[in-house]
Structures are given as structure tokens and as C-alpha cells.
Amino acid sequence: MRQYIGLLLVVLVASLTSCRNDFDFETSSGGLEFSKDTVYLDTVFTNIGSSTYTLKVYNRSDKNISIPSIRLNKGQASKYRLMVDGIPGKEFSNIEMLAKDSMFVFIEVTEDVANVNPTDFLYTDFIEFNSTSGMQKVELVTLIQDAYFIYPSRTPNGNGGFDYEEINLGDNENPIPIRASILNENDPINGNELIWNNSKPYVIYGYAVVPPTKTLTIEEGARIHFHADSGIIVANDASLFVDGKPSTTDALEKEVIFEGDRLEPDFSEVPGQWGTIWLTNGSHSNVLYNLTIKNAVIGLYVNGNDGTNSVNATLNNVQIYNCSNIGLYATTGFVDGKNVVINNCGEASFIGSFGGSYEFTHCTFANYWPTPNQTCVVLDDYEGQTEFELVKANFNNCIIYGSSNLGISHKKKGNIFNFKYTNCLLKFVDTNNQFANDPLYNFSDNSIFENCLRASNSNQNKPDFLAPNDNKLIIGSDSAAKGTAKISFSTFPDILDKDRPELGLTTTDIGAYNFIIFE
Structure with a gap:
């Protein structure tokens, strides 16, 4: 009976040790990979926000990691907003990622983007992914049109x-x-x-x-x-x-x-x-x-x-x-x-x-x-x-x-x-x-x-x-x-403003377009 109890204790200790290792997280030392290095958010009009765009972040290592901070470089003043791990915001701390795992970062432009500088035609920022060895970044670029x-x-x-x-x-x-x-x-x-x-x-x-x-x-x-x-x-x-x-x-x-x-x-x-x-x-x-x-x-x-x-x-x-x-x-x-x-x-x-x-x-x-x-x-x-x-x-x-x-x-x-x-x-x-x-x-x-x-x-x-x-x-x-x-x-030019009939021809073509040779 004592042998069975001893065996049970060994299995229990091993199990607890295994679970603890599975969910231990080391501070990220960098090396993250991204689905793109620049996210181009499509043209937006003044006072209208953009659609939501997606960035995928990969932890290719064999270790569970904790990213000390993910933030927009312009901080709370940024006209971009993020959703990381299901939480909206502009700055995030201690974001955990399992080994060989990935996560989505969702990005959009706020509706007042053009108010920063009305003469700007582009609005830019970048997302910082900080680690013990430095910072990795993904650029964000948006074309703005006033209207x-x-x-x-x-x-x-x-x-x-x-x-x-x-x-x-x-x-x-x-x-x-x-x-x-x-x-x-x-x-x-x-x-x-x-x-x-x-x-x-x-x-x-x-x-x-x-x-x-x-x-x-x-x-x-x-x-x-x-x-x-x-x-x-x-x-x-x-x-x-x-x-x-x-x-x-x-x-x-x-x-x-x-x-x-x-x-x-x-x-x-x-x-x-x-x-x-x-x-x-x-x-x-x-x-x-x-x-x-x-x-x-x-x-x-x-x-x-x-x-x-x-x-x-x-x-x-x-x-x-x-x-x-x-x-x-x-x-x-x-x-x-x-x-x-x-x-x-x-x-x-x-x-x-x-x-x-x-x-x-x-x-x-x-x-x-x-x-x-x-x-x-x-x-x-x-x-x-x-x-x-x-x-x-x-x-x-x-x-x-x-x-x-x-x-x-x-x-x-x-x-x-x-x-x-x-x-x-x-x-x-x-x-x-x-x-x-x-x-x-x-x-x-x-x-x-x-x-x-x-x-x-x-x-x-x-x-x-x-x-x-x-x-x-x-x-x-x-x-x-x-x-x-x-x-x-055929008394008027075609839809591309070409004459009917064209020079040297005595016939014209049916439809809105004159015949052309396709390149």
C-alpha cells in the first residue's frame, strides 16, 4: 500500500512540475515576427474612421514569453487605436504569448485623424513591441482626404x-x-x-x-x-x-x-x-x-x-x-x-x-x-x-x-x-x-x-x-x-474622344468605342 502511495506522490509532483513549466513566461528578448512590416490603412475622409485592419504577431520560439509593452509610438495622442488580446487601447503591458503561438492585433484610424495637422496628406505612426534587447516596430500609414x-x-x-x-x-x-x-x-x-x-x-x-x-x-x-x-x-x-x-x-x-x-x-x-x-x-x-x-x-x-x-x-x-x-x-x-x-x-x-x-x-x-x-x-x-x-x-x-x-x-x-x-x-x-x-x-x-x-x-x-x-x-x-x-x-468622337471615322478610314465602328489594337 505504501508503494502505491509513494508512486502516486511521484506522479502528482511530476504533473505539478510539468504544469508549472507549461505556463511559465519569460520576458521577451525580441525575435517576434510579423505578417507585415508596414500596415497601409486605406484612404479615409476627414471625420470618418477607417475599416479595421489586422496584423498577426508570431512567437516562433520554444518558450512562453511576456512582452513588456506594446504601444503606439505617439501614445494616447495617436489617431490610431488598437485591440490586443481582445482589449482596446493604445498602450498595453505584459502581453503573454505561448511558445509557437500567434496573436492578432487589430488596427483602425479614429475619425478625427485630420485634425492633427490639416495640411498633412499622410498620417503615420508605428506600433512598438518592446523587449529586454530593444524594440521592434511595425509602421502604420494612412492617406487622408479632406472633403x-x-x-x-x-x-x-x-x-x-x-x-x-x-x-x-x-x-x-x-x-x-x-x-x-x-x-x-x-x-x-x-x-x-x-x-x-x-x-x-x-x-x-x-x-x-x-x-x-x-x-x-x-x-x-x-x-x-x-x-x-x-x-x-x-x-x-x-x-x-x-x-x-x-x-x-x-x-x-x-x-x-x-x-x-x-x-x-x-x-x-x-x-x-x-x-x-x-x-x-x-x-x-x-x-x-x-x-x-x-x-x-x-x-x-x-x-x-x-x-x-x-x-x-x-x-x-x-x-x-x-x-x-x-x-x-x-x-x-x-x-x-x-x-x-x-x-x-x-x-x-x-x-x-x-x-x-x-x-x-x-x-x-x-x-x-x-x-x-x-x-x-x-x-x-x-x-x-x-x-x-x-x-x-x-x-x-x-x-x-x-x-x-x-x-x-x-x-x-x-x-x-x-x-x-x-x-x-x-x-x-x-x-x-x-x-x-x-x-x-x-x-x-x-x-x-x-x-x-x-x-x-x-x-x-x-x-x-x-x-x-x-x-x-x-x-x-x-x-x-x-x-x-x-x-x-457617326458625327461625333467616340467615348475616348477619338474621331469617327479615324483619319484615312471611310468606315466607322458600332458601339461607344472605336476599334483599337489590344496591347
Whole structure:
């Protein structure tokens, strides 16, 4: 019996000794390894913090260690903040790491980063990892942009919260309130909010509303960033004028760009980040030059017209990409477009619904959204009432082509449904001949499909786009669109400001882009 008790004591002592060694921690002598030596936190706007970034720290040694301190070099004054071992802060003491283990350090920029020195374009600091042999560090770098901010005003509601500035998109019986800011010519902070310039970016929270009788002018080179559920609303009897110019460099220095306010590279092509540009019923004289709209729900919504036969939306050199629903959505709209390019939209690139009047020349309506149900062009007259007649829908020298079979969709209910495609490249693969006897798709009828090239299978009449999934829709040397346009429509340069026809040529190319040789 005594032998068993002695053996038990030996095992117990050995066990306790082993446990003690497993959790003994020596003061770190350095030698930590890191997943990166510099953390580049993406561009942030003044007054807006960054996303959270991750640094991984490795203890490759066979010893459990205690790091005497981990701190930001600028201490409590730093505009970075950390989370180490699940604890937020800027300075940490005696952080333990097991042998052959790792830990995460989470990093973000605080919202007041630009207040340190408003003239700085970069903000930097570094994380110190101290040890008995010295200090190791990881650099932190952030690019700062100052910006104009347009957002709904708010007032205390007496209940500990706030009431925000709103507008009603419905009526008294069925109100649809949304947060919005009515643009002011004499705003105490931004000055004249009806002229947006290129001196610094604009960041929009909620909807920026152009009030009746006013025009919002956006000057060349302006950059407009929309937060989630944000956009622009042009009211009845108001106008939008985007005065972009052709750019001469890849920086697109003269073009106007509308996109989301998430500037990280992972968000550069993500659809549905913000709402729409809404030209409401009764708005007029809306003119958009050299504008790119990216990553919205609906890129441009043209709702109704001003009650005359005047075009209420003129689009020249307008590109719309990555819309979760629709690129250009017009309901009883009067739209004139030249060099319009739309691609990668969840439902359709262009919808002309509830009738309207449309004229598109040298446009490219592509759609390579990664599902099989989207299309490029949709026309309908709702239930066929007189007020919803399709007065006209003319497509001249246009490419209408996507990854799905049916590039066009026509839905006629009334008597007036006027459309015509002239010298267009169309994809329409009717695999089951379900449209063979439908007069709306009679491609041999020259009165509605004049001199068009139809891709009736995936190997025929290809546009030979450079990289359509990446919105690069320049046509190549094997394109069926090359040299097959009707030259009488080619009276203006292409979307890259190249002449049509080019010097020495007597033919022009279908679509928004002239043919070029891919490098």
C-alpha cells in the first residue's frame, strides 16, 4: 500500500512540475515576427474612421514569453487605436504569448485623424513591441482626404435622441420619409452647395436634394462619394448639370465620378453600395457629360418628364457599372444618349418602362452580371394606356450584348410601341424558337431591325470586348462591330474622344468605342 502511495506522490509532483513549466513566461528578448512590416490603412475622409485592419504577431520560439509593452509610438495622442488580446487601447503591458503561438492585433484610424495637422496628406505612426534587447516596430500609414460633407441636419427630440431632416416621397395618406438634405446656396459650412467643384471630394449622407427652380452644377474632375442609402434627388422644376470633360490620362482628371464612400480596394467594384441619382417627374434640362457612375443600386433613375416633348435627360459619354439592380432606369422618360456604356447590372443595363421616348446613338449596352437571368435592354408600355405609349426607342450603331442569351426584351400591351434598331450588333439566342413567330423579334423586318448583326449563337457576331467582366468594353480586331456602323450617325468622337471615322478610314465602328489594337 505504501508503494502505491509513494508512486502516486511521484506522479502528482511530476504533473505539478510539468504544469508549472507549461505556463511559465519569460520576458521577451525580441525575435517576434510579423505578417507585415508596414500596415497601409486605406484612404479615409476627414471625420470618418477607417475599416479595421489586422496584423498577426508570431512567437516562433520554444518558450512562453511576456512582452513588456506594446504601444503606439505617439501614445494616447495617436489617431490610431488598437485591440490586443481582445482589449482596446493604445498602450498595453505584459502581453503573454505561448511558445509557437500567434496573436492578432487589430488596427483602425479614429475619425478625427485630420485634425492633427490639416495640411498633412499622410498620417503615420508605428506600433512598438518592446523587449529586454530593444524594440521592434511595425509602421502604420494612412492617406487622408479632406472633403465636403453633405448630410441631413438633426435636432434633439427631447427623448435622448435626434430627429433628422427628411423629405416625403409619398403623399399625406401614404408617407415615405427618407433622410435628406436640401442643398443650400448659403450653407454656413460648405458655402454654395449647388456648385460642386474639384478642390476636394464630396461625401453624401442621405439624399442631397436639388430644390425646385435650382440647378446643381458639378464641375469637371469632381469626385462624389455616397454613403449607404444615399444619392441625389433632382426635384420637380429643378435640374442637374454634370460638366465633365474628356481626360487625357489614366487618372481621369477631368471626368466626374460618382461612387461609394468605401475607398478600400476590396470595395472598388462592389455593387449596391449606395442608392441612385434620381431625376424626378418634372425635372428638366438634365445634362450629364463625361460621367462615370459605379456601384449603385440603380445608377440613374429618370422618372417621368416635364410634360413637354423636350428631352429631360441628355447623356453624353456616360458610363454606368456594377449596379445591383438597373444601370439606367427610365419610366416615361425622354432620354437622348450618345456614347453611353453600361455593364454588370443585376436586372438590366437599360429599362425603358411605362413608355417614353428614347434615342441612343453609338452606345454599348452590355451585361456580364454573373447570373443567367439579367438582360441588356428592356422596353415596355406597362398595361398599354395612352399615357404610357412608347413614342419611340431608336438605337443607332449600338452594341447590345451580354453573357445571357437574350439581349433585348420587348413587352407590348397597347397600340403605340415604336422602336427601331439601326446597324446594331444584337445578341438574341432563341434556343427553343419561342419567339420565332413574335413580330417584336422579327429580325428580317427591315423597318424595325435595319441592317443589324444578330448573334443567334455564342460563336456568331462576337463584339470581341477587351475584358467585359472588368468593364473594359473596347472592341478588338475580331469584333463584328468593326467597320459596320452607319456612318451618317457617326458625327461625333467616340467615348475616348477619338474621331469617327479615324483619319484615312471611310468606315466607322458600332458601339461607344472605336476599334483599337489590344496591347
